[in-house]
Amino acid sequence: MKSLRLYAFAYLAFLYAPVLVLPIFSFNNSEFIAFPLSGFTIRWYEGLVADTAMQHALGNSLKVGLATALLSTMLGLAAARAVTRYRMKAASVALGFISLPLFIPDIVLALSLMLLLGAGGLPLSLAAVVLGHLLICVPFALTVLIARFEGFGRDLEEASADLGEDPWMTFWRVTFPLMLPGIVASLLLTFITSFDEFLLAFFLSGTEATLPVYIWGQLRFPERLPMVLALGSVILTVSVALVVLAEHVRNLGAQKTMVGA
């Protein structure tokens, strides 16, 4: 029993200690990443604020993340509604194919997309990154949204139709409010997935770097490493906050509609 507890602690330390290195060294007053720490500073964070190239990359990542989140959630919403609300013969097959990109190695996905764009004469761009990210984000959106659709019965939408609302108004008065927690969770998860993604962005972004691609580029300059750590710490904090928020919103919604049946 005691050794099991020890194992659990060791495991958690193994998982999270490396992550803590980032914030620790981002406040360390030295260009070299080595113990002992040489003093507290926020100059690396000040450097971030002044770095316009970094901010441009951040802007690109936000654009790609927002577009990906909106598109994949919309597509996921339509697909989730289709598989949960209609008698569909090939529902499981369709779901399988939608989820397949998750199991294809990203490097293969990235390479084939790059070749495809080249063959079609299309330029590498942020739009291409969004398309690539859709492939891996739609399955996430779909999973969250299907669970949400299954949380309330089709009879609620039927009741709305019965009470005189057409399908469009039924969507806005019943489906959308009940789906809202799922939609918010899906938006946050897909945004984070896109924002953190490196491989597809690296292959498809062309000259416009997203933040992870920009960070990769900075690693060639050892003196800029502490600033990258500072940036990493900021991303880490925001990511964790968003994921926690997404989970919280999802649970909140689940509790509220337990009575829906």
Place this chain on the structure above:
Amino acid sequence: MSFLAIRAVSKSFGGPPVVDTVSLDVDRGEFFALLGPSGCGKTTLLRMIAGFEAPDSGAIVIDGETMTRVPPHLRPTNMVFQSYAIFPHLNVFDNIAYGLRKLKLPKAELRSKVEAMLATVRLEGLESRAANQLSGGQRQRVALARALVREPKLLLLDEPLGALDKRLREAMQVELRAIQRKVGVTFLLVTHDQEEALSLSDRVAVMGHGKVLQVAPPRTLYERPNCREVADFIGEINFFHATVREIADDRVTVNAGIMGIVTFPRANLADGIKKGDHILLAIRPEHVAFADTGMAGELSAATFLGERNHLQVRIAGRSEPIAVSAANAPAGQTVHLSFPPQFLIGLPSGD
């Protein structure tokens, strides 16, 4: 044409027909029940009337207007769902007012309309309750109010009392009937509970295997079922195999095996039976009488149910015991049974 006319409606979901060429007529202001075991097609028929399913063939006409292909939101019907389908994100007031949006009523008028309906279903003062703070009976009332406030021509009720416990169910039956009388709307009830159908409705359609077996007022269904399924489904009944020997103007004579040669009124014989046909002779347990002579049997089981006793009598040469319901149980093990001819019913044997 009748108020609700269902004309040769059929529906299948890729397999055998769930609803098989059903025709029905319901009058304006009637309390009509569709009764049958689960899987008999009654709910599918109701959903076709509401517009949630489209019939494969046939027509549905409500108050002279053909509704067969009209989507649910444009039909003059409202439904009380089996699950009640109360909107969980809206409170009681907004649930009831949900279907009134299109009327664009001034706020005060909307409020008075909803409040009047709350009074009808006796939920005064609960308008700001959240959906998850309601009991089963209250949810049922909200569902009823939400449908009735739209003043539908036809109210559809899908097993509306099924989710309630026995006492609440009995109280709601009385109330449902009172509300129907008050608002005067035509009610179409779907249920598998024969007691509920018989006690609430003006007329009942008994369904089985996608077909309507018999449409009649409750008393007629009980006293003059037209086939074995209906007789069996509505209350308990004893069957005897028999062969028709003679059909006179007012009497029928049959050879009923262990019961011997029996003569009973012609009116008790189902339609379409000819001389020489094999039939089922049926009699309700409460019509079987104890006598000094007659068919001898052994008392095999007795259940005391307050005012009446339910007894089982074993007869030599018959595997099924005969069910008897009587005010007084006879003393002793050996009894004699008599079957008053006026209570004997002749039904097609079905084979």
